[in-house]
Amino acid sequence: MSTAKGATTTSFAILGLLAIKPWTTYDLIRQVDRSLRRMWPRTQSKLYEEPKKLVALGFAEATEERVGKRRRTWYAITPAGRAALAGWLAEPGDGPMLEFEQLVKIHFADRGTKEAVRAGLAATLAWVAAQNEENVAAARAYLDGAGEFPERAAVNHLVGRFLTDFYAMVTDWANWAIETVDTWPDDPSRATVDPAALAETARRAEQLPGA
């Protein structure tokens, strides 16, 4: 879902950061790593390209600086860029898209071993722990009034709550799944479903919109 020709969601994500303040490409990338990565993951080299596109579209201005022999590029938003950003923000965005390799493996777990499923779920818990470290640090900082961009605390909190709840949900699910798998026979293809657990899942689904 994009608006101006050539500007993708990734472009607008970068543009949004430029609306906060000017950045060098390197710092822009570090900032993406601290914030946007959780909801819009992109690799470094992509992030070197996007600002150039913003300049080509007239949404940003580049300023070159010299640091010894090397150049450093600063990017700043233009008035046209602010207008484009506002336009993009006015349209609703796409819903969450999930890509979860471990869940794909679990989906086919009947062709593998029970031990592999357990290990995969343990890896998922470790993944949450890694993500949550930064999450907790950010939350503590804001509580101490030391969060970055304090004027943006309200919007950041909406995002932070989403991520926290997501990590909590993944944790609860993984723990439940480990317990469930522990009741399986050694050969996962012989596992049967617990009717009570299945009914509970159905009950939860029935309470949501779309039921």
Place this chain on the structure above:
Amino acid sequence: MSTAKGATTTSFAILGLLAIKPWTTYDLIRQVDRSLRRMWPRTQSKLYEEPKKLVALGFAEATEERVGKRRRTWYAITPAGRAALAGWLAEPGDGPMLEFEQLVKIHFADRGTKEAVRAGLAATLAWVAAQNEENVAAARAYLDGAGEFPERAAVNHLVGRFLTDFYAMVTDWANWAIETVDTWPDDPSRATVDPAALAETARRAEQLPGA
């Protein structure tokens, strides 16, 4: 995270389906739409390509059929394919990767209008409703003993529970966010964060692994 050269997660996802039974490309795509799409979304044309790659790798066999003037291709897994699948299943997979455009917009909501945030959150609730329709239908079918591939009910249930809990989490979050935004002044850039709500988020994060 891939094993055999050239085989990606997408390849193994398709291979996993072939391990259940042989499929024509068209039915394979419909099956992806019913199941894998939720955790590994890929477009149709990609799904026409992947089975060919599996054949090239020796993991699948193709059989051509004629339907009038057109050809129809059936794909079936080979013993080498089963071995490769088992190998892939034995390694832990990547953690969940989330791509959520609407959340990016909310992250920059201080540059837009309060009304836009509300509309975006409403769109998110509508998204859940759409996803959950199929979800509920599948859950009901399994409860009636009419789910597809009943021998796979146990693994399917692990996945179904994850998705259901995810939809529930998104719903709860969106409703909370709507309430929160309703307390904002008209200009989102003037919104301040509720300390009690922030403390609650921190409390939740502190209870997770990684805290």
Place this chain on the structure above:
DNA sequence: TTCTTCATGTAATTAGTTACATGATTGA
């Protein structure tokens, strides 16, 4: 002065998407 880490990028490659095209089947 050498090593390491920070900083700054480009090139080559691959994965994935959008758009297009057309035959078969079924029901009005």
Place this chain on the structure above:
DNA sequence: TCAATCATGTAACTAATTACATGAAGAA
């Protein structure tokens, strides 16, 4: 017999990733 929908694919294009390269600054 016409239109709509189901079925089957390819080609052109774009977005994104992996791998590489190297200068600057500070520490040992």
